[in-house]
Amino acid sequence: MRHRRAPRSWRFVALLCVVLPFCGAYAAAPGFGTARAGAVWGAALEFIAPRTLEPLGIPRMAVWGLSGITALDPDLTVQEQSGKLLLYGPNRIIFATAAPQPTDAMAWGDACAAVAARAFAVSPALERAGTEGVIRSFFDELFxxxxxYSRYEAPREAAQDRAMRLGHAGLGITLGREGSAVVVARVAPSSPADEAGIATGMVVLAIDGAATAGRHLAxxxxxxRGPAGSSIALTxxxxxxxxxTVxxxxxxxxTQTVFGSMNGDIxxxxxxxxxxxxxxxxxAALGAxxxxxxxxxxxxxxxRGNRGGxxxxxxxxxxxxxxxxxxIRTVGRDPVADRLWRAEGGxxxxxxxxxxxxxxxxxxxxxVFSASLSDNDRAVVVGSATLGKGLVQSVTSLPGGGELFVTWSRMIAPRGWPLQGLGVFPELCTSLGTNSLAAQIASLKAGRDMLAKPLAETRAARAPMPLAEVLALRDSCPASVGSSGYFKAAKALIDDPVAYRAALIHPLVAAAARGA
Incomplete structure (x- = not known):
């Protein structure tokens, strides 16, 4: 095999490594944010270490993350050997530094940043990626x-994600017209307008003293509109x-996430x-x-299509x-992740x-919403097998504004079965075709549930589960998006108390729960 000749910069660094053991005096490229990378990685390792579902150890996670250097530049690799972190180029050591104590997350963050800085100094690929690209690649390879579902979000996308989770700045008023009058068409719940007593139907006469008559609605x-903290006088x-005047x-x-309406008497x-x-x-929507x-x-x-939150x-x-x-019950390695959620309302x-x-x-x-109401015999689930995301993430902010999402617990349904992988199996399946759906409804109207057996098997399942077993259970009502007949099936159950009760309570499921 023909060996490629090392670039001149690497030959120079290799020579330095002979003169200066472990290259400790080699200067990093000025463009790399060593302090920023060290602070971010150290804080991340400190947050992750006690929360993972299985114990991993800070050194192992740090080396996993440093393989992000290799992902950016395949000529560079990082290994931990004999108590040192070693950065390799083609057939030679570029840099070495002592590995910190196994439990010192911040020191490991600084050590990883020192290695990355030396790699940045000799690699055009890392230089093109920039500090943020190297930071991101560390997390990509770690996760x-x-x-x-564990992930890192850079500062800009983290800010956008926070805005989506929390909402946006404003008053919460949507205007409309009734004849020539400008009126309040909608008030967002819990918005400044809602809290001030503004209600739909009110006529808006003036904004900051300027009459609304004859003005375009837009x-x-x-x-x-205005930034958070700005004020407006509304007459x-x-x-x-x-x-x-308020x-x-x-x-x-x-963000408005719930929308209520009437479809006939439903x-x-x-x-x-x-x-x-x-x-x-x-x-509020249910009460209205x-x-x-x-x-x-x-x-x-x-x-349908609800990705959670x-x-x-x-x-x-x-x-x-x-x-x-x-x-729901959540179970994790960190005792703080263990929690039992119980209904306390009405x-x-x-x-x-x-x-x-x-x-x-x-x-x-x-x-969780579907499994809770189904397992407590309070609702009938109609549709297909759901996605099966039964892991909970803990979120933290990192130095500089990024965010870290780390899986730290599993969700267990009220009857003891795991949501992860398995998902929620419906009492009435729409993904088996229209003929099957009609047969299921007819059977329920006669007081019998055609899906009682697979329902009992899913509710009796316990973690951990082999993948083959999970897939076999889900095949009884395959996951699908876009199949028809949902509302018609729901209405058939609501209109027929016998069918609804047959779908709601299953003797086989109850027996499986008692035997669990």
């Missing part, structure tokens, strides 16, 4: 050894009241995610639908339908039949 709406006229201060407006709740204010939005005249005869909760908000939403019982739906719609894209906190 290649983890689950799919221009008026833009007047309501409104409530129904059958005198005009009043000063509003722009603040956090939670209340529909669409939940697109579980963010900071979802629990409150869910309770229940207060309608006439009252609904049943409730359909649509979680905050576990606490899922639990709070369950709490509005479940008076008592276990919502059933705002007053026992009305509840049907939850799910599909193959329903995940995480949305799976």
């Amino acid at each position: 290649n050894h983890f689950d799919p 221009a008026l709406q833009s007047r309501l 409104v006229r409530p129904a059958r009241s005198l005009p009043q 000063r509003l201060t722009s603040g956090l407006v939670p 209340a529909m709740l669409r939940v697109i995610g579980f963010d900071r204010d979802t629990g409150e939005q869910f309770a 639908l229940m207060a309608g005249n006439p009252a609904p005869k049943g409730i359909v909760i649509d979680l 905050l576990l606490r908000q899922s639990a709070l939403s369950v709490d509005t339908l479940l008076g008592q019982g276990t919502i 059933d705002l739906a007053r026992g009305l039949p509840v049907v939850i719609l799910v599909d193959g894209a329903t995940a995480s906190a949305a799976e």
Whole structure:
């Protein structure tokens, strides 16, 4: 095999390594943020070490991360040998430094940064990636050894993600027209406008003293925008009241994640995610639908495509339908990760039949919502097997504004089965075709459940589970997105108490739970 000649910079560094053992005096490239990388990696290793589901050790994780250097430049490798971290070029050592104590995360962060700085000095590929690219590559390679959900977010994307989770700055008012009048068309729950008593239907007469009459709606709406902390004087006229001026201060407006409507005599709740204010939005939307005249005869909760979000908000939403019982249990290596979530609220739906719609894209906190109400015999799940994301991430901010998401616990359904991999198996399956769906509904109307056996098997499953067993159980109702018949199936259950009860409570499932 013909050996490639080492670049001149590497030959020079190799010579230095003869004169200066371990190359300790070799200067790093001025463009690399050594202090920043060390602070970020050290804080990350310190956060990760006690929280992983299995003990990994800081040295092992550090070396995994440093393989990010190789990912950027295949001519460079890093190894830990005889108590030293060694940076190799082609057939030679470029740099070496003493490995810190195994439990000193910050020292390991600094050591990794020193190695990366030396690599940056000799590698055009690392120089092109820049400091942030090298930092990211460290985490990419580290998390290649983890689950799919642990990840690093750089400062800019972390800021965007936080904004999506928390909401945006504003007043929470959407304007509309009724004839020639400008009115409040919508008020976002928990927004500054909501907290100040602004309500839909109020006529908006002036904004900061300027009359709204004759102005374009878009221009008026833009007047309501401003950075957090800015204030606006809004002159409104409530129904059958005198005009009043209210000063509003722009603040956090939670993202709207819950949308309520009526479809005939059935209340529909669409939940697109579980963010900071979802629990409150869910309770408000459900309460408004229940207060309608006439009252609904049943409730359909649509979680199709819901990728999850905050576990606490899922639990709070369950709490509005479940008076008592276990919502979910989380189990991890860190004792702080072990938690039992129990219902402590009341059933705002007053026992009305509840049907939850799910599909193959329903995940995480949305799976918790479905599993909790199904296992507690409070709702029937209709659709296909869900995604099967049953791992919980702990989140921390890193120096410089990045964020780290690290899996630290598993979610266990009330009846003891794991959500991870298995997902939620529905009581009525829509992914087996229209003929199968019709046969299932007919069977339920006769008081029999065609899916009782696979339901019992999934509810009796316990972690850890072989992949083949997981796939065999999921094949009984394959995950799908976009299949039809969801609402028709839900309505058939709500309209027929015998069918609903047959889908809700399964003797085989109850027997499996008793034997667990």
